[in-house]
Amino acid sequence: MNAIPELSGRQPGAVHSAFAVLEEVARAGPGITAQQLSARLGLPRATAYRLLNLLVQDEYLVRMPDLRGFALGRKVAELADVAQAQDAAATAREAVADLRGRIRGGVHLAVYRDDRVVPVDVDPDFPLSDPRRIQADLSVSALGRLLLAEQAARAVPSPTRFTTQEGELVPGFGCLAVPVRGDDQRLVAGLALALPAARLADRHGLVSLVADTAVRLGPLLSRV
Known part of the structure; x- marks a missing residue:
């Protein structure tokens, strides 16, 4: 990670202008030009070009294929992911906490964004054993396999009631x-649910135990 330079007296104004540029690109949509940004924000054209080049360099903006305009970049999408995930966690926390009080084991909640697993409420008493691997490889976790099953069901509709994983991340x-x-x-x-493998034998009993919470979470998470 690059070191953050010390701010001089004039730099806070530049930071404010950079945020204003990002907000205007978000409002206008893909294709807004440097000239349009300069006019709408009242920025000198040289300042607008300098800010745009910096934002492109840091991946907050991208140039359109025709090189005439700009659009929001990868870093903005990542920030949006984090904000949405935090909203989801706050909305669902009460329901998940209630379930944890009734389960002798770990309870984790993850949302799905752009075919990715995004953990939003990880049980502090039973932390994820390998968060990076779980997010990178959908096949190693029950949460990832749930998404894979859903993707398969798009071609051959077949609602999935549950998925499991035993011993692939932590033996036993x-x-x-x-x-x-x-x-x-x-x-x-x-x-x-994160449990000793022996307790997974009663799959249908476990599904019944968490089904009400899953139903309760559905409309909550649909609104965030």
Whole structure:
């Protein structure tokens, strides 16, 4: 990570202008030009070009393929992911906490963004064993397998009630995940139990135990 330079007396104004540029690109949509930004924000054209070049360099903006305009970049999408995930966690925290009080094991909640697993409420008493691997490889976790099953069901409709993983991340332990669906039945999140592998034998009993919470979470997470 690059070191953050010390701010001089004039730099806070430049930071404010950079945020104003990002906000205007978001409002205008892809394709807004440097000249349009300069006019709308009242910035000298040289200042607008300098800010745009810096924002492109740091991946907050990208140039359009025709090189005539700009659009929001990868870094902005990542920030939006974090903000949405935090909203989801705050909205669902009460329901997840209630379930944790009734389960002898870990309870994790993850939402799905752009076919990715985004953990939003990880059980502090049973932390994820390998968060990076879980997010990088959908096949190693019950939460990831839930998303893979949903992707397969798009071609051959077959609603998935639960998925499991046993011993692949931690020997002797495993997970069971159930889908959380919105009002339109779209998969919006996964609710996972982390337990000793022996307790996963009663799969249908575990699904019944968490089903009400999954139903409760559906409309909550659909609104964030």
